[in-house]
Amino acid sequence: MRPTGAFPATRMRRMRRDAFSRRLMQESVLTTADLIYPVFVLEGEGHVEAVPSMPGVSRVSLDKLLAVAEEALTLGVPALALFPVVGAEGKSDGAEEAWNPDGLLPRVVSALKQRFPELGVITDVALDPYTSHGQDGLIDPKDPRGYVMNDETLEALAKQALCHAQAGADVVAPSDMMDGRIGRIRSILDEHDLIYTRILAYSAKYASSFYGPFRDAVGSAANLGKGNKYTYQMDPANSDEAIREVELDIAEGADMFMVKPGMPYLDIVRRVKAELQVPTYAYQVSGEYAMLKAAALNGWLSERACVLESLLAFKRAGADGVLTYYALDAARWLKEGV
Ligand code: PBG
Numbered sequence: 001m002r003p004t005g006a007f008p009a010t011r012m013r014r015m016r017r018d019a020f021s022r023r024l025m026q027e028s029v030l031t032t033a034d035l036i037y038p039v040f041v042l043e044g045e046g047h048v049e050a051v052p053s054m055p056g057v058s059r060v061s062l063d064k065l066l067a068v069a070e071e072a073l074t075l076g077v078p079a080l081a082l083f084p085v086v087g088a089e090g091k092s093d094g095a096e097e098a099w100n101p102d103g104l105l106p107r108v109v110s111a112l113k114q115r116f117p118e119l120g121v122i123t124d125v126a127l128d129p130y131t132s133h134g135q136d137g138l139i140d141p142k143d144p145r146g147y148v149m150n151d152e153t154l155e156a157l158a159k160q161a162l163c164h165a166q167a168g169a170d171v172v173a174p175s176d177m178m179d180g181r182i183g184r185i186r187s188i189l190d191e192h193d194l195i196y197t198r199i200l201a202y203s204a205k206y207a208s209s210f211y212g213p214f215r216d217a218v219g220s221a222a223n224l225g226k227g228n229k230y231t232y233q234m235d236p237a238n239s240d241e242a243i244r245e246v247e248l249d250i251a252e253g254a255d256m257f258m259v260k261p262g263m264p265y266l267d268i269v270r271r272v273k274a275e276l277q278v279p280t281y282a283y284q285v286s287g288e289y290a291m292l293k294a295a296a297l298n299g300w301l302s303e304r305a306c307v308l309e310s311l312l313a314f315k316r317a318g319a320d321g322v323l324t325y326y327a328l329d330a331a332r333w334l335k336e337g338v
Contacts, residue, residue, distance in 0.1 A: 024151055028315040030308065032076035032334055035279070036122065037327035039067055041108050042216050044083045049120070052053035053213035054286055055293050057325050059085050059263050062108050068328075069116050075331035076243055078122025080246055081173065081323055082108060086129040095138065104169035113168035122200060123164040125157055125185065126145050126176035134215075134224030136176040136232065148243035153178050158188040163199040173200040173211050177232040183252035194332045200281065201254035204242035207233035210261045210287030242268045250265065260322075261285040264311060266317040273318030284324040292326075 004010075040059040042049065047061040072080060079170065084105045090097040097103050112121050118311045126136040133139060139146045153176070161172045168175060170190075174181050183202050189197050207230050215221035219234030234241055248259050257276075259268045260283035273280045292310070296303035307326045314322045324330065 001163045008272070027317055028312060029333065030315050030330075030332040033078055034311070034315065034319075034321045035077045035327040035331060036079045036081055036120075036321055036323040037068075037072050037077050038081040038083060038323055038325060039065060039068060040083050040085055040190045041104065043087065043104050043126070046330060051213065051217040053216050054289055054325065055297060055327075057204040057217070057289070059217060065108065066114070066115055066142035069112055069119055070156075072328060072331075073116055073119055073251075074225045075328060075335065077327050077331050079122055079171070080112070081122040081124065083126045083214075083218055084108070084129050087219075091130055091132045093132055093139075093141075095127040095156055098127055098130040101163055101166070103163075106163055109164060109167040109169050113170075113283055120170050121168065122171040122173050123169045124170050125164065125181075126157060126175040127153065128176075128220050128224075129218055133228060134220040134222075138180055138231065146227065150178050150180070154184045155160065156182055157181050158184045161185040162188050162192060162194075166192070167199065171198040172198050174256070175201060175202040175205060175258075175260075177205050177229075177234070178255075179248075180252070182254045186253035196286045198255040199253065200256040200258060201246075201249040202258045202260055202283075203249045203254070204245040204259045204272065205233050206236050206261065206265065208236065208261050208285070208287075210264070210285050211291045212287055217293055230258050236264075239268060239271060243271060243275055246272050246278065250276065250278060255279065258283060259319075261288060262314060262322065262324075263288050266313060269314065269317040271274065275318075279320050280318055281323065282317070282319045284310065284314070284322055285325070286325065289325040304329075308333060 043057045044061045045063050048064055049059045051057045056298050067073040068307050092264050110120055122157050128134055128136045135148050137148035140149050182199060256279045258281045259265050262284040292307055296299040309328055311322055
């Protein structure tokens with residue numbers, strides 16, 4: 001048994017009494033180096049479109065994104081995660097636009113890397129922006145339920161990841177939850193001598209209702225309709241399965257491992273870090289942002305304090321970094337200090 005003190009010799013409030021000893025006892029720290037900023041990018045020029053369900057978040061065209069990237073760098077945020085907004089002309093049953101080397105995403109990646117070589121650029125690998133049905137993979141035309149086909153989808157994802165990496169993406173991040181995609185992507189990258197392109201695996205990605213505002217932002221909600229992703233994303237009831245997913249992605253060659261969503265899944269972050277000791281990331285998703293923002297706009301929560309507390313909680317749970325729509329705000333708040 002662990003020795004433990006007893007009152008009155010032991011008083012837990014002794015160390016909390018003064019700021020200096022509170023600081024000395026602090027276990028977790030949040031810094032700007034822990035933050036990844038997700039951004040929505042549009043075709044065209046001069047566009048800044050507000051996302052109604054995510055006040056404070058916009059979809060922007062490349063020219064506007066360059067200013068955002070510069071600000072991120074200035075604030076010390078290490079990386080951006082890019083999500084393209086694709087119009088109806090870019091959507092099809094076969095999702096071919098996903099690996100078009102002249103498509104929006106590869107053009108944005110190469111422009112960003114050319115202008116800001118030191119900025120980490122992360123791209124999402126999944127077909128949902130490009131499929132006419134809004135699923136992350138290809139569906140079986142003969143199946144009335146529209147089942148997402150695993151092995152056929154792997155070939156499409158491999159082409160998409162290669163296209164991103166050839167455009168200069170530093171990190172490709174498969175968020176599709178197909179079986180075997182990490183291994184397939186690692187081998188196509190290696191065959192093309194892209195041995196330093198990192199893979200951030202969305203290993204433990206849950207079939208969550210907290211993605212609603214994101215699907216509005218990228219315009220996949222309407223295409224998905226009443227469809228759902230239960231045949232490939234994980235059941236929110238499960239935890240052991242998350243560990244198996246991460247173990248498989250380790251074996252297939254992933255470099256970084258994501259748990260998604262974030263705040264309701266801190267137990268999963270904790271288990272992954274404690275049991276597997278890998279670089280672990282959490283995604284504070286669109287619905288989590290919307291909750292915090294809505295309460296803040298109503299004057300019900302103090303935004304700065306609650307956001308910084310939520311981000312620190314990811315660190316305490318074991319995350320090495322957090323994807324959050326609050327990344328730039330949080331970096332500014334951290335810079336200002338208390
Ligand atoms: C799609 C993808 C989703 C998110 C990131 N990539 C949505 C989904 O799986 O339907 C959600 C992110 C967020 O809610 O902020 N592959």
